[in-house]
Amino acid sequence: MxxxxxxxxxxxxxxxxxxxxxxxxxxxxxxxxxxxxxLEHRFNNQSLAEVRELFASGAFNQNNGEAQATATATARSTQDNKEKKYGGMIFTSQRAVEGFANMIEEKGLPYASSIPLILYTVGPATARTLTTLRDKYLPLATIYGADAGNGENLAHMILQHYNSIYTVKKEKEEEEEEEAEEEEGHSKPALLFLVGDQRRDIIPKTLMGSSLASKERITVEEVVVYETGEMExxxxxxxxxxxxxxxxxxxxxxxxxxxxxxxxxxxxxxxxxxxxxxxxxxxxxxxxxxxxxxxxxxxxxxxxxxxxxxxxxxxxxxxxxxxxxxxxxxxxxxxxxxxxxxx
The missing domain is CATH 3.40.50.10090 (Rossmann fold)
Structure with a gap:
């Protein structure tokens, strides 16, 4: 037949x-x-080198003996959280994952095997690529958001998930510490968002929106790791x-x-x-x-x-x-x- x-x-x-x-x-x-x-994608090697330097300099707090907080862990103190500049990374494109992976393949990633990161991703295809990278280089990382579907859904999932991890004040302490929090900034580490030069800003706008209470906002820092242009x-x-x-x-x-x-x-x-x-x-x-x-x-x-x-x-x-x-x-x-x- x-x-x-x-x-x-x-x-x-x-x-x-x-x-x-x-x-x-x-x-x-x-x-x-x-x-x-x-599309033709060109990786920004300088930006990727800067991302690598963040790992080497301790921005992800890899030298802290504590394991990263999980959704069921007890809250840390404000001072403990300030030691960590970033608590995780956001990937919404496979190109960003590939640029990050290429950098690791070529240069290595300091302390990678001991860093318990949260890796947020927007869809199953990107999640699969990210899983391959995680399994090889970041064994303590967890991937979250594979079923989000789009950036807006992912942003709301991050708000719920990340804030549930970094609850640093008990209800009775909030009123007396509110003024200090406004002056000193957020009490949770930021998220590092690896992006291309053409991207929507729905995730940063949602996570840092003025309509949110100060304690709920999540600082997002974007690093442009690739540029895109249509192929002739x-x-x-x-x-x-x-x-x-x-x-x-x-x-x-x-x-x-x-x-x-x-x-x-x-x-x-x-x-x-x-x-x-x-x-x-x-x-x-x-x-x-x-x-x-x-x-x-x-x-x-x-x-x-x-x-x-x-x-x-x-x-x-x-x-x-x-x-x-x-x-x-x-x-x-x-x-x-x-x-x-x-x-």
């Missing part, structure tokens, strides 16, 4: 290293994944990949069935639509018979990219993943196929 053909799926992202969760998942579930990088070769690379599966002039390509394109960010959307002649670039009626006969379908990783396609290009993607994960994309495709078969 012939082996069923795998469905081509073009992932508009750089393949993550050392492994990619999307590649692993789709390869094992009847798809033929291909990666077409949209993307549109041509994407056109070549699409041509492998379908002839752009109406003939037959390698693939006989459907082909999926998964879009991970607003970057590259215009080039993608131009190549596929969709949205503003569609000659004729994209909602008529031509649309029904279309063999290339578009899925977005979440609502931000979907809304960008809608609002700027007048294009409605076929699928918007409910969760930003391989499983979320696959479930969206499954539902789309099911509804299409009933139409």
């Amino acid at each position: 012939a082996t069923p053909a795998r469905t081509p799926i073009l992932l508009l992202k750089t393949r993550s290293s050392p492994h990619d969760g999307y590649d692993d998942f789709f390869t094992g579930n009847g798809y033929k994944p291909s990666f077409i990088p949209v 070769s993307f549109e041509g690379d994407f056109k070549d990949s699409v041509s492998d599966y379908t002839d752009m002039n109406g003939g037959e390509g390698e693939g006989e069935g459907e082909t999926w394109v998964v879009v991970f960010s607003p970057s590259g959307c215009e080039g993608m639509l131009r190549v596929l002649k969709l949205g503003l670039f569609t000659p004729g009626d994209c909602d008529g018979e031509a649309g029904k006969k279309r063999k290339i379908f578009i899925a977005t990783i979440g609502p931000t990219t979907r809304d960008h396609l809608r609002n700027k290009f007048g294009f409605e993607p076929d699928v918007c993943a409910e969760k930003p994960s391989p499983e979320g994309v696959a479930e969206g495709i499954r539902k789309f196929r099911e509804s299409r078969s009933k139409a």
Whole structure:
């Protein structure tokens, strides 16, 4: 019996290293994944060296004999907490994790094996990459937030989780110490947020928001560890990949069935639509018979990219993943196929 053909799926992202969760998942579930990088990432080695120096200088309090507080541990004194500048790190992109990992691979990380860090992360893909790094270099670290889904959800999870760890005053002490706290700053260590040059500020704004009580605010210090720009070769690379599966002039390509394109960010959307002649670039009626006969379908990783396609290009993607994960994309495709078969 012939082996069923795998469905081509073009992932508009750089393949993550050392492994990619999307590649692993789709390869094992009847798809033929291909990666077409949209963005070019350049690591900021100077900033990464500064992060390394923070570990070497004791900013994460690795020389303190106490283990890091846990959610069930008793509160520390204000003075004990002031000895530690940072209580954890935030990662919301795999590029930030990769830059951090590259720095460790090349330069090492002082005292890494003895530092009980909290590592906050925004989604399962980044969490998997971070777990590989943790298991190899930071065995005492804990990872939290893998199911957050987006930065806003993660910020609220951090507020609850981190504040539950660093409860440094008993209720009866709060009134008499309130004035001192306002003058001296927060009594809990800050969080170090490794970011790219293009990022939303929802996490710092939420954690340091003026609407929060002073004792609930969490200081966030951002370090830009990579810069991002759209690759000049993307549109041509994407056109070549699409041509492998379908002839752009109406003939037959390698693939006989459907082909999926998964879009991970607003970057590259215009080039993608131009190549596929969709949205503003569609000659004729994209909602008529031509649309029904279309063999290339578009899925977005979440609502931000979907809304960008809608609002700027007048294009409605076929699928918007409910969760930003391989499983979320696959479930969206499954539902789309099911509804299409009933139409």
